[in-house]
Amino acid sequence: MDRYASQLETLAHNGNLRRLPEMEPQGLYLVRDGVSMLNLSSNDYLGLADNVALKSEFLQTLNPQTCRFSSTSSRLLTGNYPAYTRLEKRLAQLYGAESALVFNSGYHANSGILPAVTNNRSLILADKLVHASIVDGIGLSKARCIRYRHNNYEQLERLVAENADQYERIFIVTESIFSMDGDESDLPRLVTLKRQYPQVYLYLDEAHAFGVRGELGLGCAEEQGVVGDIDFLVGTFGKAAASMGAFVICSETMKQYLVNTMRPLIFTTALPPVNLEWTLFIVNKICNMQKRREHLAQIGRRVREALNPLNGGIVSSSHIIPYVLGESERAVEVALRLQHEGFYLLPVRPPTVPRGTSRLRISLNAECSDSDIDRLITTLQHIQSSL
Numbered sequence: 001m002d003r004y005a006s007q008l009e010t011l012a013h014n015g016n017l018r019r020l021p022e023m024e025p026q027g028l029y030l031v032r033d034g035v036s037m038l039n040l041s042s043n044d045y046l047g048l049a050d051n052v053a054l055k056s057e058f059l060q061t062l063n064p065q066t067c068r069f070s071s072t073s074s075r076l077l078t079g080n081y082p083a084y085t086r087l088e089k090r091l092a093q094l095y096g097a098e099s100a101l102v103f104n105s106g107y108h109a110n111s112g113i114l115p116a117v118t119n120n121r122s123l124i125l126a127d128k129l130v131h132a133s134i135v136d137g138i139g140l141s142k143a144r145c146i147r148y149r150h151n152n153y154e155q156l157e158r159l160v161a162e163n164a165d166q167y168e169r170i171f172i173v174t175e176s177i178f179s180m181d182g183d184e185s186d187l188p189r190l191v192t193l194k195r196q197y198p199q200v201y202l203y204l205d206e207a208h209a210f211g212v213r214g215e216l217g218l219g220c221a222e223e224q225g226v227v228g229d230i231d232f233l234v235g236t237f238g239k240a241a242a243s244m245g246a247f248v249i250c251s252e253t254m255k256q257y258l259v260n261t262m263r264p265l266i267f268t269t270a271l272p273p274v275n276l277e278w279t280l281f282i283v284n285k286i287c288n289m290q291k292r293r294e295h296l297a298q299i300g301r302r303v304r305e306a307l308n309p310l311n312g313g314i315v316s317s318s319h320i321i322p323y324v325l326g327e328s329e330r331a332v333e334v335a336l337r338l339q340h341e342g343f344y345l346l347p348v349r350p351p352t353v354p355r356g357t358s359r360l361r362i363s364l365n366a367e368c369s370d371s372d373i374d375r376l377i378t379t380l381q382h383i384q385s386s387l
């Protein structure tokens, strides 16, 4: 027991102790100890998670005779309700792709796909900043893995060229919008690289872009016209789509291969049908939310203008905007000051981000008004000048 307790003490000493926060989200706000704060820490990018009109409209489609709150088994047994087929068909149609496969979460998708599709004759080349769920998938796979420096395509191109003859398959793994820096990968450049080598596959995690980017909200690959060149396009429903679950867009052969080999798909209870119905309902709404996406893009530009120059070379280009503060204690202190000013922001510390780059992570919500953003920027400038 001592070891566990002393490890917690060390974490606390370094300002890195994590706790489960007690709080209650209410629409765009969040209430803690009776105090209401603007919630800038959720991933509810389109502001749909607590939209009463959408919830009411959806609830009217439900009927106690037919609606199910649990699937009570794996998809391979009796959990594969028709709602799965409807959702997967719709996703494949939206992307203009052969197939889509839905998972319980992005964590399930990312921890399961790479181990299923790689072997000891595979090489994974992953961006240094990919999400922990991808890192865990790499850890479970039998492939060799090299992490390339964040968005460093010269290094990546060199690694592909050097290793092309030595592996049966090479998987380039990246995110489109990165979780912690809010910057983006260069998809056309990655596609150009992939096209030079028949054995190279592209794996793209669009968790932060699904719902937010592209005319239909399908993500950065849609926005940049490269959907057809991505071998594994992963999106999640727990963020902008205000639901739960994830999907991959891929070929029909790959879908059937995953159904037969991917452990986090096979050995887990399927999503509740009611959840799949809600996801499909929301996905159909999101296709038409260009106005929300435009507003989010516009407030993003304003906050980036204020913060990007302060971040020592970390340059966001999205609705996720870090405020890099360095040591964890400083990030904790600034987060508390902002909370006191009515903005619910949390410190992001190692091991989530590299040591010395502790930060606040502002994730904007399309429900934020221009005056919310005015006040946020004024408050940030005030705090920055006092540091």
Ligand SMILES: *Cc1c(COP(=O)(O)O)cnc(C)c1O
Pocket (backbone or CB within 6 Å): 104, 105, 106, 107, 108, 110, 131, 133, 175, 179, 205, 207, 208, 236, 237, 238, 245, 246
């Ligand atoms: C949130 C996130 C995930 C995990 O998705 P969940 O559905 O929350 O499990 C995966 N990848 C990235 C980049 C994420 O930000």
